Amino acid sequence: MAEPMTATAHGSHGGDEVTKRDFLKLVAGAGAAVGAGAMAWPLIDSMNPSKDVLALSSIDVELKSIQPGQAITTMWRGKPVFVRHRTAEEIKAARAEVKGLADPATDQDRVKPGKDEWLVVVGICTHLGCVPVGNKPTDQRGEYGGWFCPCHGSQYDTSGRVRHGPAPANLPIPPYAFLTDTKIKIG
Amino acid sequence: MAGLHKSEFTNPVINWVDSRLPVFTMMQKEYGVFPTPKNFNYFWNFGALAMVTLMIMIATGIFLAMNYTAHTSMAFDSVQRIMRDVNYGWLIRYVHSNGASMFFLVTYIHIFRGLYYGSYKAPRELLWILGVVILLIMMATAFFGYVLPWGQMSYWGATVITNLFSAIPVVGEPIVTWLWGGFSVANPTLNRFFALHYLLPFVLIGIVFLHIAALHVTGSNNPLGIDVKGPQDTLPFHPYYTIKDSVGLCVFLAIFAAFVFFAPNFFGAADNEIPANPMVTPAEIVPEWYLLPFYAILRSVPSKLGGVLMMFGSIGLLFIVPWLDTSPVRSCKFRPVYRWFLALLVIACIVLGMVGAHRPEGIWVILGRVGTAYYFLHFLVILPVLGKLERPLPLPESISKPVLRGGGPLPAGAAAKPMEKA
Numbered sequence: 283m284a285e286p287m288t289a290t291a292h293g294s295h296g297g298d299e300v301t302k303r304d305f306l307k308l309v310a311g312a313g314a315a316v317g318a319g320a321m322a323w324p325l326i327d328s329m330n331p332s333k334d335v336l337a338l339s340s341i342d343v344e345l346k347s348i349q350p351g352q353a354i355t356t357m358w359r360g361k362p363v364f365v366r367h368r369t370a371e372e373i374k375a376a377r378a379e380v381k382g383l384a385d386p387a388t389d390q391d392r393v394k395p396g397k398d399e400w401l402v403v404v405g406i407c408t409h410l411g412c413v414p415v416g417n418k419p420t421d422q423r424g425e426y427g428g429w430f431c432p433c434h435g436s437q438y439d440t441s442g443r444v445r446h447g448p449a450p451a452n453l454p455i456p457p458y459a460f461l462t463d464t465k466i467k468i469g
Numbered sequence: 470m471a472g473l474h475k476s477e478f479t480n481p482v483i484n485w486v487d488s489r490l491p492v493f494t495m496m497q498k499e500y501g502v503f504p505t506p507k508n509f510n511y512f513w514n515f516g517a518l519a520m521v522t523l524m525i526m527i528a529t530g531i532f533l534a535m536n537y538t539a540h541t542s543m544a545f546d547s548v549q550r551i552m553r554d555v556n557y558g559w560l561i562r563y564v565h566s567n568g569a570s571m572f573f574l575v576t577y578i579h580i581f582r583g584l585y586y587g588s589y590k591a592p593r594e595l596l597w598i599l600g601v602v603i604l605l606i607m608m609a610t611a612f613f614g615y616v617l618p619w620g621q622m623s624y625w626g627a628t629v630i631t632n633l634f635s636a637i638p639v640v641g642e643p644i645v646t647w648l649w650g651g652f653s654v655a656n657p658t659l660n661r662f663f664a665l666h667y668l669l670p671f672v673l674i675g676i677v678f679l680h681i682a683a684l685h686v687t688g689s690n691n692p693l694g695i696d697v698k699g700p701q702d703t704l705p706f707h708p709y710y711t712i713k714d715s716v717g718l719c720v721f722l723a724i725f726a727a728f729v730f731f732a733p734n735f736f737g738a739a740d741n742e743i744p745a746n747p748m749v750t751p752a753e754i755v756p757e758w759y760l761l762p763f764y765a766i767l768r769s770v771p772s773k774l775g776g777v778l779m780m781f782g783s784i785g786l787l788f789i790v791p792w793l794d795t796s797p798v799r800s801c802k803f804r805p806v807y808r809w810f811l812a813l814l815v816i817a818c819i820v821l822g823m824v825g826a827h828r829p830e831g832i833w834v835i836l837g838r839v840g841t842a843y844y845f846l847h848f849l850v851i852l853p854v855l856g857k858l859e860r861p862l863p864l865p866e867s868i869s870k871p872v873l874r875g876g877g878p879l880p881a882g883a884a885a886k887p888m889e890k891a
Contacts, residue, residue: 326647329661335651355748360653362748409773411632412625412750432752433629434768435829450636450773 340469342461345400353417355405358468362405362413363456364429365466368440373398375427376441385451389441392455402466403442403453407431414438414453429453499685504703505710506691508868512586513689513710514717515579520677521718522572527670529565537617539663541656544619545744563733569611570736571725573759576604584790585811587799588690594791596683599676601787606673608760608784613666615757619659620741625754627654627662633767636777653747694800695864702868753828761825762818766844768829769837779841786848793848795856803862810851817843 343356343365353366368376376389393401407414409431415421416429416438424430424437426445431437436447443452458468476487476494487493536555538547551558580600583589589597616627631648635641650657688697697703704710728735736758740751756764763780770776786793801808817840824837 329650329657330647331649331651332657335655335657357748360651360655360747409632410629411635412629412754413748415750432750433754448768448771448773448776 340467343466343468344464345466346464350399351419353401355413355417356468358404358456363468364401364403364405364417364442364453366401366403366417366440368399368401372427372440376439380439380445384444384449387441387443387452392441392443392452394460397460400466401440401442402455402458402468404456405429405453407433407436407449408444408451408453409434409436409447409449499706500711501705501707503685503706504688504697504700505706506689506697506702506868507704507709508691508693509689509710509713510692511713511717512578512582512692514714514721515575515582517714518575518717518721519572519579521721522568522575523670523673523677526565526568526572527674529561529568530667530670532561533565534667537663539617539660541619541659541745544617544659548618560729563729567725567728567733567736569614570728570757570759571721572607573611575721576607577759580604580787581815584814585801586690586692587694587794587796587801589791590794590799591791592687593683593690596680596687597791598788599680599683601784603673603676603680604787605784606669606676610666610669610673611757611759613662613669616659616662617666618741619745621743621745621749621751622738622741622754624654624745624747625750626756627658629754631658633777633780636774638774655747690799691868692800692802693865693868694798694802695868698867698869755826758822758826761823762821762840763825765821765825765837766841769824769834769841779845783844786845790848790852793852795853796859796861797856798861798864803864804859805862806859807851807855810847810855813843814847817847 341356341358343354345365345367348354348365348367350367350369351372353364355362355364357363373389392403405413410433412431412433414429414431414436416423422430422432424446426437426439428438428440428442428445431447431449434448436449437445438449438453439445441452442455444450456468458466461467473488474491474494476484476491478484478487478493483493533551536547536551536558538544548562551562553559555561583597583600612626612630616623631645631654634648635645637644646652648658649655650661691697738755743751755761763783766783767776767780770779796804796807798804801811820836821840821844824833824840827833829837
């Protein structure tokens with residue numbers, strides 16, 4: 283039934299001619315597509331972090347008990363954060379000139395001015411999200427004395443920069459500030 | 470067009486229903502008298518076995534869901550409760566967890582059957598593509614399911630796999646945050662994985678239906694890879710292949726039951742008996758065996774984005790296999806050279822599987838790279854080039870000829886038709 287009717291409709295307008303009906307079809311189709319898209323967005327966005335997740339604010343970390351050469355793991359927004367009390371040799375190693383970094387950065391940019399001994403990084407390997415080991419001096423720390431990721435063998439130096447392995451970027455620095463000389467606020 | 474279907478069933482009740490909704494006629498046509506090549510070997514069991522396994526997985530899964538709690542603080546304990554307190558909970562869960570391995574086992578053999586006998590070639594390309602879609606959905610479903618017990622492997626497997634998407638330039642990080650519903654794998658992640666794990670098997674049923682519908686348009690391939698020439702080449706599906714499938718099913722269920730009752734944790738990882746701890750990564754993260762070859766490909770490439778692309782590419786390649794293979798001959802029975810390369814591909818996949826289970830050190834790095842190289846070489850170079858160079862063996866005139874040794878009755882004119890291939 284539809285076949286002959288369409289033929290007549292086209293025939294009476296000379297085939298190729300653009301008609302009002304073509305316009306109405308396009309507008310109706312576009313309207314439906316926009317409507318469906320507008321309905322899809324709330325569904326898609328509902329999977330993004332909710333307000334209660336976003337509200338997981340900041341944490342304070344007491345530094346007094348961390349001995350030089352040691353690091354602690356603390357939790358911020360569900361992620362481990364390493365706070366490391368670096369020794370003089372570790373700072374020296376981090377400041378040494380290195381060429382060919384995968385993600386070039388100087389150690390000075392990765393610590394707060396005047397607080398060279400404190401390195402604060404998100405403890406998540408930038409490869410596929412494992413937690414690297416190396417907070418305890420007895421842990422395997424890799425060739426560069428920082429952290430070693432057991433999953434796929436990435437190695438980080440004492441500035442948290444990637445030096446070896448498949449990780450594409452350095453351990454990220456979370457936003458933080460010193461409240462006093464022995465206390466920081468992360469977040 | 471007076472409305473009613475003309476049913477041939479004599480039982481009045483069946484006739485009444487069939488006249489209004491001809492499901493009985495359809496079943497009779499598609500599974501009763503459906504003409505099926507008469508030379509099937511046992512490789513042709515595996516589609517039916519996969520179908521049965523899907524049903525077992527859905528049935529056990531529904532009952533597990535009745536006792537499972539999708540919350541990070543209770544998921545691990547609710548699984549322990551299923552194992553200890555729920556009546557037959559241990560049985561249902563072991564059938565379900567071992568069933569996943571069995572499902573992949575029969576599916577991989579089913580895929581190998583398709584590759585060996587050229588079942589992907591015209592006119593069955595779309596049938597093959599639907600099969601690859603089924604494989605992808607199966608992998609996603611298995612991954613979501615593995616996260617639900619919320620053990621260490623669940624948690625860190627989820628972390629590593631979702632982080633694969635962070636390799637995408639620019640939009641990678643927002644996508645991962647969106648997948649997680651937070652800034653790490655956490656309760657919102659577990660909730661949605663449970664929802665998707667429940668949903669996808671039903672999507673699978675839909676695609677399996679299309680897979681079978683497409684099969685019933687083109688008809689089955691067969692071990693000789695030549696087209697059916699007429700009724701003398703076929704048997705009705707029932708009772709011949711319902712019985713043959715039943716024999717295979719008995720053997721399969723015996724193996725399945727042996728794992729469930731005598732080695733229920735054979736495929737499991739001990740680390741998953743430890744509740745998830747976001748602060749400590751297990752010394753080694755190893756996926757389930759059926760994903761190991763792909764994991765090995767991921768790790769063999771010394772670049773994050775490159776590894777992810779190669780891993781997805783290794784499955785993506787399967788979609789275009791019908792067009793990569795240039796040989797006009799379907800069955801490897803008549804491809805004396807390609808046969809050996811296909812054997813090499815199987816060895817490469819097994820080696821990659823072993824590589825995936827070991828730390829990427831020493832010999833395993835080299836083996837991983839060699840295996841990955843061969844996998845891609847096979848599909849991208851050998852398959853297109855060999856089809857042009859290889860001289861296939863002469864094809865038999867018809868399916869009946871070798872089966873009946875000397876011919877069988879050929880209808881007039883059938884023998885005169887030119888051979889359709891080679």
